[in-house]
Every structure is written in structure tokens, then in C-alpha cells.
Amino acid sequence: MRILKMQSKFLEVFLESLDKFGQLYGPKDKNGVLSYDRLEDISELVITDEHPMIPIKKLFHPMQFTMMHFNKKGFHPDYSVIEKRVVLGVHPCEIHSLLRLDDVFLRDPIDPYYSSLRENTAIIGFSCLPTDNSLCLSTDTDIVSEGFDLFFVNLDEFYLVWIGSSIGYDMILEREEFFDYDVSHDDIQMYIEWRHKRNRMFKKSFEFASMPDIMELSHESEVWDYFGDKCLSCGQCSMVCPTCNCYNVTDVFDVTNETVGRRNRVWDSCMFVDYSLVAGGHNFRASRADRLRLWYGHKLKTFGVDYGRPGCIGCGRCVDTCPVDINVLTISEALMTKEVPKK
Amino acid sequence: MTLVEVIENPFKPKAARIVRHYDLIKDHRFFQIRHIDMKKAMSFTYNPGQFIMLSIPGVGEAPFSISSTPSRPGILELGVRKTGKLTEAFFKKKDNDVIYIRGPYGNGFKLDQMFNKDLIIVAGGLGVIPLRSILYYVLDNRDQFNRVFFMYGARTPEDFLFKTEFFQLKKRDDIDCFFTVDKSAANWTEDVGVVTKLFKHLPKMNPRETNAVVVGPPVMYKFVIDEFLKLKIPKNQIQLSLERRMKCGIGKCGHCAIEHLYTCMDGPVFTYWDTLNFRELI
Numbered sequence: 001m002r003i004l005k006m007q008s009k010f011l012e013v014f015l016e017s018l019d020k021f022g023q024l025y026g027p028k029d030k031n032g033v034l035s036y037d038r039l040e041d042i043s044e045l046v047i048t049d050e051h052p053m054i055p056i057k058k059l060f061h062p063m064q065f066t067m068m069h070f071n072k073k074g075f076h077p078d079y080s081v082i083e084k085r086v087v088l089g090v091h092p093c094e095i096h097s098l099l100r101l102d103d104v105f106l107r108d109p110i111d112p113y114y115s116s117l118r119e120n121t122a123i124i125g126f127s128c129l130p131t132d133n134s135l136c137l138s139t140d141t142d143i144v145s146e147g148f149d150l151f152f153v154n155l156d157e158f159y160l161v162w163i164g165s166s167i168g169y170d171m172i173l174e175r176e177e178f179f180d181y182d183v184s185h186d187d188i189q190m191y192i193e194w195r196h197k198r199n200r201m202f203k204k205s206f207e208f209a210s211m212p213d214i215m216e217l218s219h220e221s222e223v224w225d226y227f228g229d230k231c232l233s234c235g236q237c238s239m240v241c242p243t244c245n246c247y248n249v250t251d252v253f254d255v256t257n258e259t260v261g262r263r264n265r266v267w268d269s270c271m272f273v274d275y276s277l278v279a280g281g282h283n284f285r286a287s288r289a290d291r292l293r294l295w296y297g298h299k300l301k302t303f304g305v306d307y308g309r310p311g312c313i314g315c316g317r318c319v320d321t322c323p324v325d326i327n328v329l330t331i332s333e334a335l336m337t338k339e340v341p342k343k
Numbered sequence: 344m345t346l347v348e349v350i351e352n353p354f355k356p357k358a359a360r361i362v363r364h365y366d367l368i369k370d371h372r373f374f375q376i377r378h379i380d381m382k383k384a385m386s387f388t389y390n391p392g393q394f395i396m397l398s399i400p401g402v403g404e405a406p407f408s409i410s411s412t413p414s415r416p417g418i419l420e421l422g423v424r425k426t427g428k429l430t431e432a433f434f435k436k437k438d439n440d441v442i443y444i445r446g447p448y449g450n451g452f453k454l455d456q457m458f459n460k461d462l463i464i465v466a467g468g469l470g471v472i473p474l475r476s477i478l479y480y481v482l483d484n485r486d487q488f489n490r491v492f493f494m495y496g497a498r499t500p501e502d503f504l505f506k507t508e509f510f511q512l513k514k515r516d517d518i519d520c521f522f523t524v525d526k527s528a529a530n531w532t533e534d535v536g537v538v539t540k541l542f543k544h545l546p547k548m549n550p551r552e553t554n555a556v557v558v559g560p561p562v563m564y565k566f567v568i569d570e571f572l573k574l575k576i577p578k579n580q581i582q583l584s585l586e587r588r589m590k591c592g593i594g595k596c597g598h599c600a601i602e603h604l605y606t607c608m609d610g611p612v613f614t615y616w617d618t619l620n621f622r623e624l625i
Contacts, residue, residue: 067354070400075443077352109353109593246597249590251401261401268590268597275598278588279405279427282561294600302603 002163003183010178011152011159015088016042017174021122021167022084025059027052036087047089049128051315055242056094057101059087060117064266067113067249071260078262081113085121091128095148096141096313097242098123104245113265122167125151130201133316135328138205141313142198155190204316206332208300212310214335215301219293223334228289230324231271237295238269240321243311244298246270270294296331353593356398356443357383361436362418367504370425371469372434373410375418376442388413390451391477392584392612395419396592398443402432406589406607408473409447414483419444422472422504448592449611452477452582457554461490463545463576465567467538467559471495471504473584474558485517489552492545496523496538496559500531519544538563542570550575558584568615581615 006014018024027034028044034052036059039045054063068075098118105114125148136142144151149168153160161179163169172179207214218224238244248268253261268275270291276284285291299312318327362375378384389409398404405427411420425434436442454477462481466474481488493512497503503524513520521541523534534541538559553576557567564583571581587599587606599606 068352074358075355075398075400077355105595107594110350111595112350112352112354245595247590247595248598249404249596251403253401258401263400263404270597270600276588278586279430280424282586284587297602298600 002169002181004161004163004172005180005183005187006152006159006161006178007180008154008157008159010175012042014175014178015045015124018086018088018122018124018171020174021171022086022120024088025085026088039088045088047126049131051091051094051131051317053317054240055097055315055317056087056090057097057242057245059085059121060098060114061101061105061245061247061267062265064264065113066262067265068263069261070251070263075263077112079113079116082116082120086124087121088124088126090123090125090148091315092125092144093134093136093139093141093313093315094242095123095125095144097315099147100243100309100311100313101245122149122165122171123147124149125162125164127151127153129198130203131316132203133319133329134202135204135206135208135312135314135316135319137199137202137314138208139312139314140208153191153194155187155194158187160187160191204319204329206329207336208310208312208314208332210336211300211332212302214332215297218335221335221338223331223338224289224293226334227292227326227331228287231288231292231326232324233271233273233288233291234323235269235271236321236323237318237326238271239267240317241299241311242313242315242317244269246275292326296328299328300332353445354591356396356404356445358441359419359444361438361440361442363438364436367422368502371504372423372425373505374421374423374433375411376421376444377418378444379441384417387419387447388416389447390454391480392451392473393447393449394473394592394611395421395444395446396448396589397421397429397433398445399429399432399436400443403429404590405429406448406592408476408584410472410475412476412479412483414480420475422469422475424469446592448607450609452556452584452612453614454480456580458487459489460580461492461548461553462488463492463548463553463555463571464494465538465541465555465557465559466493466495467557467563467567468497468502469504470558470560470563470584474556475505477556482512482515482518490546491518492521493518494521494523494538494541496525496541499524499526500528537566539566539570542574545574548574548576551577551580554580554582556582556584561586571615578616578619579614582612583615583618584611585613586611 024039026039026045028037036052065081066078068077105111148164151162246268247265251263300310312328358379359376360379362377364374367373394406394408396404397407407421410422423430464474521544523541527535555571555576585606589599589607590596592607594605594608
């Protein structure tokens with residue numbers, strides 16, 4: 001991997017030039033909400049330490065899309081969601097979340113929609129500083145070593161630019177004059193200071209590494225009942241969690257027709273009461289406590305057995321979002337201390 | 344060329360024809376189906392215990408156990424209870440109508456550990472549908488197995504599935520069949536009581552040389568497994584098949600997750616040993 005240097009003043013012009021590699025996407029302000037979306041103009045891009053409310057999964061595992069059309073002749077895949085794209089301003093935790101989703105969707109048999117969206121999308125990562133609820137130092141997802149084409153670390157007057165792929169190199173070659181191949185000792189020193197400064201800025205942490213064992217030991221814990229009583233089953237945690245990948249499939253007839261229609265995929269959440277309901281009425285997870293344990297199992301424990309590490313990437317969105325304060329911090333603290341939070 | 348143009352879409356169901364159907368009992372129907380593509384029909388193979396995803400366009404898609412045996416290729420057999428929107432639509436289909444299927448999915452029963460051993464098959468209610476696959480597989484390859492015992496319990500004689508077929512098996516001397524119903528009726532000549540009562544008919548077993556499979560409603564597993572354990576059958580030689588909600592069949596949609604396992608990929612057949620390690624299994 002090559003690491004280059006670029007003066008900050010070139011940033012906007014350089015990013016704009018990347019539209020040769022695909023439609024530009026990135027965080028932008030949409031009615032007051034920071035949201036990953038198509039950029040009509042580079043000036044719309046908002047590079048900030050804040051996370052977009054809905055994580056980057058929405059660009060690869062869309063909230064709702066048509067998988068197939070059907071008619072009298074059968075089912076016909078619809079690949080219209082796929083386009084060549086360049087996503088700008090992607091934080092390290094988000095890149096880690098895509099690597100987690102890869103484990104699911106690219107496992108054999110691969111999901112053709114997700115894999116094609118991945119294959120056709122370049123990722124331009126950006127460093128960030130911790131916000132109030134950032135937990136990525138705890139989950140070891142504050143730094144990325146793979147999963148991007150270019151990665152920019154902001155050291156104020158200049159950026160250090162990691163090249164992560166051959167396409168990333170092609171992008172540099174478009175505007176080679178902006179880049180300096182010599183990174184000096186002083187530059188390295190500035191980078192080290194930036195990391196130290198950043199590491200000291202984290203306000204919250206939890207014992208992520210201990211959680212798989214603690215979760216296993218706490219399977220019967222009353223902590224699940226306590227949080228189960230509070231949980232509203234609203235599913236917001238799943239919508240904002242970058243590694244929640246569950247979806248439902250529904251068939252929809254075209255308005256004027258009884259043989260022609262679409263098979264759609266739409267996000268689902270294991271927090272919803274009908275998540276494990278089968279025909280005939282048996283519900284394998286009728287209680288909220290059971291559903292919460294499944295959710296937190298995936299984030300803090302069980303994803304690891306198959307895929308190397310649990311699902312949580314420490315973005316803190318569950319801390320920001322849950323209306324009744326159920327999140328990786330309150331759950332892990334209750335499991336560690338056997339104390340349920342005060343009302 | 345992009346990837347989607349070269350790989351086959353695993354979600355795309357293939358057309359199949361209903362070859363024949365008849366009612367097993369009230370609201371339970373037997374279907375024979377065949378891929379319309381003749382090559383696909385003849386090359387489609389599976390393990391007993393696997394399932395398919397069946398689609399009716401506009402209604403949806405759901406998993407169904409395969410009830411036929413791969414030793415009789417060409418036609419797939421399903422036993423279906425009318426219990427939801429999809430099965431209601433399925434019951435409206437006539438012979439020669441087209442439905443859509445994809446699969447086979449899941450692991451199936453671990454046959455390799457059953458060869459040259461005794462086998463006890465225990466079915467409760469609808470659980471007999473997937474077990475019919477291994478039952479006929481074993482009978483079609485009878486020389487590969489030692490003694491075979493088939494126990495089946497239904498609620499009443501009216502709920503007894505595949506009655507004619509299974510009672511014919513009683514005439515064979517290479518399989519012992521024991522049937523029971525919870526509540527008897529006038530013409531019932533077999534046992535009465537829950538399925539565990541049938542264990543008294545078993546001769547002396549050599550537990551290490553015995554495999555056991557059980558499929559039935561969730562409440563049944565504990566009681567039947569207790570009987571297997573009383574016989575001292577090793578925990579990894581007891582296999583059971585689980586039902587879960589599934590939307591994809593290939594480990595993507597998440598619905599059938601049990602801890603880190605996907606019932607659709609890692610199951611639906613698990614050993615009793617597995618269930619001890621994954622507490623939510625049964």
C-alpha cells in the first residue's frame with residue numbers, strides 16, 4: 001500500500017474529478033438530516049465527524065428494491081439498482097461494517113445484488129474524530145487497513161492519502177500533480193500526534209473483547225427480562241445499525257394486473273414481533289427478551305464464531321437512537337456489573 | 344461483463360408443474376411436482392431432510408420439506424398443510440398448473456453415519472413428511488442399513504398421514520413399523536397413546552450401533568429424546584429437523600438464525616449434541 005500526501009486546498013477539485021469513475025455519492029444534508037445520497041454537485045458533500053443517520057449499508061443493501069419481476073413466463077431478475085458509483089466521505093467504522101456485511105452476502109452462494117453493488121462502487125474513506133457516543137476505539141474499528149480504494153487522513157493543512165486498490169491508483173493518476181510521494185519524518189510525527197490526540201477524545205468505552213464470554217455466561221440472565229420489559233420493539237436499532245442485514249421479501253402485483261408484479265426486498269428487524277413467526281401461528285421468539293438477546297448476540301458474540309469477530313463496529317448509533325436507552329453500552333454494562341440501569 | 348451477467352441468480356425460482364395431487368386428510372394435500380425443464384428434472388438431486396423454497400407469484404415464497412426420496416429421481420413430492428396465505432393459494436392449483444421452486448437447501452440427515460447401523464425413525468404429526476424421504480431412501484437402499492424401526496404418532500386416526508402407504512409397510516419383514524394415535528376411534532387397530540409409548544416395542548438395542556432421527560412438533564422433541572437417551576444412544580447419533588421462518592434459504596435474510604447458526608444452511612437437521620450447545624434450538 002502506498003501512502004501519499006496532498007495539500008488540503010486541492011481536496012474539492014480532486015474529489016470532483018472522481019466522477020469519471022462513477023456517480024458521486026456521499027453524506028449530504030437532506031432536510032436537516034445527514035444522509036448518504038447521490039451528489040448532484042460536489043458542494044453538497046458534507047465531510048464531518050458526525051455519522052449519517054442511516055449507515056452506508058443502504059447503498060449496498062437498499063432499504064427496499066425490486067429483486068425480480070414476474071409474469072406468466074416466470075421470474076426475471078431486475079438489476080437496475082446497480083450503477084457505477086464513487087462514495088465519498090466514508091468513516092472507518094462504516095468501512096468495517098461493509099467488511100462484516102461482505103461475510104454474509106458474499107458467502108457462497110453470493111447475493112448477486114449486493115456483490116454487484118460492491119463490485120461497481122469505489123470507497124473513498126475519510127478519517128474522523130470521535131463524537132459523543134463513538135465506541136470504535138473499544139471495538140478496534142477506528143483504523144482501516146482494507147476495504148477502501150482511497151483513504152484520507154485529515155491533518156489540517158494536508159491529508160495523508162492511503163491507496164487501497166488499483167482503482168485508487170488510477171484516481172491518483174488523474175490528478176497526479178496534487179500528490180507528493182515524499183512523506184517526511186515531520187509528517188509522520190504529525191500523524192502520530194493526531195492519533196494520540198484522537199485516542200484521548202473518546203468519552204465512552206466498553207469491554208468489547210470480554211463480551212462473547214460474558215454473553216455466553218449470561219444466557220439466562222434477568223438482564224434480558226429487564227431490557228425486554230423496556231423495549232418498544234420499534235426496530236430503530238436495526239435500521240441504524242450498520243451490520244443489521246435482515247430483510248423480508250414481499251410480492252406485489254402491478255396495480256391493474258393479476259399476473260404481473262414484482263418481488264421486493266425490504267429491511268426487516270429481529271425486534272419485530274413477527275420476525276420468527278411461522279405459518280400456523282407458532283412464534284419461535286414471541287418474547288421481547290428473546291429477541292433482544294438475539295440482536296445483542298449478533299453484535300457482541302455470535303457473529304464471531306463463523307466470521308472472526310462480533311458484528312458491532314462501535315459507531316454508537318444505537319446509543320444515539322434507542323428511545324429507551326437500550327444499546328451496546330447499557331447492555332454490556334448491565335451484564336458486566338449485574339446492575340440494571342437506574343430508572 | 345459484470346458479475347450478474349455470468350452468475351446464476353440464486354433467488355430466481357424455476358418453473359415446475361404439478362403432476363398429480365390428492366388429499367391426505369382434511370387440509371393436508373400431497374403434491375407431485377416436476378421441473379418443466381426436463382434436464383433440470385432429471386439432474387435435480389438432494390439429501391433426505393433437505394427442503395425447497397416454493398413460490399406462487401404475487402403470493403410469496405416459503406420453505407417446504409421434500410417428502411420424496413432422491414433414490415427415485417424425476418419427481419419431487421411434498422406434503423402440505425393448508426395453514427397460511429401461500430398454502431391456501433397452493434391448494435387452489437390444479438394438476439398441470441405451474442408453480443416455481445428453487446433449491447434444494449439445507450444439510451439433510453447425516454446418512455454417512457447411519458450406514459450399516461440400526462436406525463430408529465420417530466415421527467410426530469406433520470414431522471412424518473420429511474421423514475418419509477429418509478424412510479424410502481433407507482428402504483430403496485435396504486442392504487446399506489441394519490435393523491430399521493419406524494414409529495409414527497398422530498392425534499387421531501383421521502390425522503394419520505399416508506395411511507395406506509404406511510400400513511402396507513407393516514407387511515414387510517425388513518422393517519418394523521409401530522403406529523399410535525393419541526385418541527382412538529372405532530376402526531383403529533394399532534397402539535393408543537403418545538409416541539413415546541411405542542418404545543416398549545423395541546427389541547434390545549446396541550446403542551453405539553444405533554442412529555435415531557426424530558421430527559415432530561416442538562413440544563415432542565424433549566420427550567422422544569429422553570427415550571433415546573434412556574436407550575443410551577450417543578448424543579451425536581440423534582438427529583432432529585427444525586422448522587423456522589425463512590425468506591431466502593441461503594443464509595442472507597437472517598430470519599432462521601439461532602445464535603450464529605442459520606437453520607437454512609447449518610440445518611435444518613441438527614444432532615442432539617448441537618442442541619445442547621445452542622440453547623435456543625429446541
